[in-house]
Amino acid sequence: MWSLYNMAEKLPPVRVRFAPSPTGRTHLGSGRTALYNYLLARQTGGQFILRIEDTDQKRYVPEAEQELIESLRWLGLQWDEGPDVGGPYGPYRQSERKEIYLEYAKQLIARDKAYYCFCTPERLARLREQQIQNKQPTMYDGLCRRLTPEDALRRIKQGEPYVIRFKTPKEGLITVRDYLRGEITVENRTIDDYILVKSDGWAVYHLAAMVDDQLMRITHVLRSSEWLSTFPLHAHIIRAFGWQEPVFVHLSVFLKPSGKGKMSKRDSAQLLQDGYSIYIKDLEQLGYLPEAVVNWIALMGWSYDDKTEFFTMQDLIEKFSLDHLNPSPAAINFTKFDHFNGLHIRHLSVEDLARRIKPFLVRAGFEVDDQKLLQITPVIQERLVTLDDAVELAGFFFREHLEYEPTLLIGKDMTAAQSLKALQESYQLLSGLDFNDKEHLEAALRSLAEQMGIKAGQLFGILRIAVTGKSVSPPLIESMIILGKEKVMEWLQTAIKRLATLVQANA
RNA sequence: GCCCCCAUCGUCUAGCGGCCCAGGACAUAGCCCUCUCAAGGCUAAAACACGAGUUCGAAUCUCGUUGGGGGCACCA
Numbered sequence A: 001m002w003s004l005y006n007m008a009e010k011l012p013p014v015r016v017r018f019a020p021s022p023t024g025r026t027h028l029g030s031g032r033t034a035l036y037n038y039l040l041a042r043q044t045g046g047q048f049i050l051r052i053e054d055t056d057q058k059r060y061v062p063e064a065e066q067e068l069i070e071s072l073r074w075l076g077l078q079w080d081e082g083p084d085v086g087g088p089y090g091p092y093r094q095s096e097r098k099e100i101y102l103e104y105a106k107q108l109i110a111r112d113k114a115y116y117c118f119c120t121p122e123r124l125a126r127l128r129e130q131q132i133q134n135k136q137p138t139m140y141d142g143l144c145r146r147l148t149p150e151d152a153l154r155r156i157k158q159g160e161p162y163v164i165r166f167k168t169p170k171e172g173l174i175t176v177r178d179y180l181r182g183e184i185t186v187e188n189r190t191i192d193d194y195i196l197v198k199s200d201g202w203a204v205y206h207l208a209a210m211v212d213d214q215l216m217r218i219t220h221v222l223r224s225s226e227w228l229s230t231f232p233l234h235a236h237i238i239r240a241f242g243w244q245e246p247v248f249v250h251l252s253v254f255l256k257p258s259g260k261g262k263m264s265k266r267d268s269a270q271l272l273q274d275g276y277s278i279y280i281k282d283l284e285q286l287g288y289l290p291e292a293v294v295n296w297i298a299l300m301g302w303s304y305d306d307k308t309e310f311f312t313m314q315d316l317i318e319k320f321s322l323d324h325l326n327p328s329p330a331a332i333n334f335t336k337f338d339h340f341n342g343l344h345i346r347h348l349s350v351e352d353l354a355r356r357i358k359p360f361l362v363r364a365g366f367e368v369d370d371q372k373l374l375q376i377t378p379v380i381q382e383r384l385v386t387l388d389d390a391v392e393l394a395g396f397f398f399r400e401h402l403e404y405e406p407t408l409l410i411g412k413d414m415t416a417a418q419s420l421k422a423l424q425e426s427y428q429l430l431s432g433l434d435f436n437d438k439e440h441l442e443a444a445l446r447s448l449a450e451q452m453g454i455k456a457g458q459l460f461g462i463l464r465i466a467v468t469g470k471s472v473s474p475p476l477i478e479s480m481i482i483l484g485k486e487k488v489m490e491w492l493q494t495a496i497k498r499l500a501t502l503v504q505a506n507a
Numbered sequence B: 001g002c003c004c005c006c007a008u009c010g011u012c013u014a015g016c017g018g019c020c021c022a023g024g025a026c027a028u029a030g031c032c033c034u035c036u037c038a039a040g041g042c043u044a045a046a047a048c049a050c051g052a053g054u055u056c057g058a059a060u061c062u063c064g065u066u067g068g069g070g071g072c073a074c075c076a
Helices: A028-044 A062-075 A098-110 A121-133 A149-157 A205-215 A225-241 A265-273 A280-285 A290-298 A313-319 A334-347 A350-363 A370-381 A389-397 A416-431 A438-452 A456-468 A476-483 A485-506
Strands: A015-018 A047-050 A114-117 A163-166 A173-178 A182-187 A195-197 A220-224 A247-251
Touching (some): A015 A028, A028 A062, A028 A313, A098 A114, A195 A205, A370 A389, A370 A476, A456 A485
Antiparallel strands (some): A173 A182
16 A cells, blocks of 8 residues: 555545435435545545435435535535536436436447346346355346347337346456555456346436546545445446546445444434434534534544544645545444534634524523623533533523522531521622622632631532522532622522521421 | 455554554543532553464564454345
């Protein structure tokens, strides 16, 4: 792999594409493939193309394309050419290119590189069954390969259904080059006579993608490594046309967190229970930042050096390189995702973060005042892992009443009566203080604790429950200032009543 | 079953023949800071799958074994 090294230090402008099929939801693996393509295009000043591979009408899911576009845009990827933005090499939806593929398939037949096949699905099923029984590889047996062109044409005229198959050489070897793995050589006899055009007249991936990549002047193909096994076939098809092959880069697959296999539907459901999802569209709702998603997936299969891990999209555009791609499969690590999300949340400006938190607060039913939110945001910023944590962490700022277990008002290593006294003394003290001076407020409360012979932590703990309703909260003094004197005094009063009731009941 | 790919701490990874009794990050544990929780700082534990070669020297090159992953459709 020596010779491959340092090759891409400065690449000329590339034309790359992301070519998904709208058959399901857009997940992290697709997101990463799209991202790497995008990065390479931006870095080299080339073009990033979105192409919809919808040649299979049976599996077509109408909502899938919309979700795909929304997911990619949310991540911050823009394409230069695509079904929605047009471009000089369109159309960019394969369902609008049916005739093109047919034309190229016929060209292959004319060159004796493909042939018509009239075998019925039933015969093929029987054949496969037999081969499995005999422990042979399941491949087409080449029956129609031996048909003369005249015979084939006659049968077509008679209205017999047919497919077009690739005439794979049956002897010799083929060597293909994957950018990450180097040369891969396989025996031609292990490559099937794959169907290029189905009986309904639609091309399958193997033909359509190769034709489009050629016609759209694609220079680099970054695709999932599940294509590795049909890669030699693809090279055969390209060479049969006499075209030049683009650079192929097969990206490693994502494994489930355990590292045991790909994500299944069941795994995805379980994941959602834990507040995670492999579907990009879900991540926004779950409180994740697109910046964090991009940073995280970029680093699954690619690395910059032995220490740098924080990357913005701009950083990635500058630093991404094909040479540091890792060919081995990677287990998805959501814990690290949380880490990146926190990192990017802390990296945001207060205004930006406030703007992103707001929808979560509103959805929780709070009436959110922007000025107040701007005050709250800094005290919760470094405590957020996901944006929706704001509801739990800052909810008390927006509530009219606090609900909590009155016994929580009893300070650590203190009696209920002592705690009640602390609350009452605090009320007295605070009622005479100005809530604008943080230092003074804190100093006053600390000296109160000292006078009462308790630790500041004990007093703060009691007050924390009284004014936030929780034992875990943003810093107490700041919280009180944001709440405002009026509300703090009211809630202290409430707390005193609640604790007094408790003390009386125990007496 | 057949074909292909991959193999460094639990996980993501650095490593491109001597810089490595293997570096970083997440997670874990401890300590510091501290009004709680975080954030931050410090420390600890934690890996070259195994076996043969090649070489003065191998995590790095070769072969084999084992393990893992992907594919074997008129899906993409």
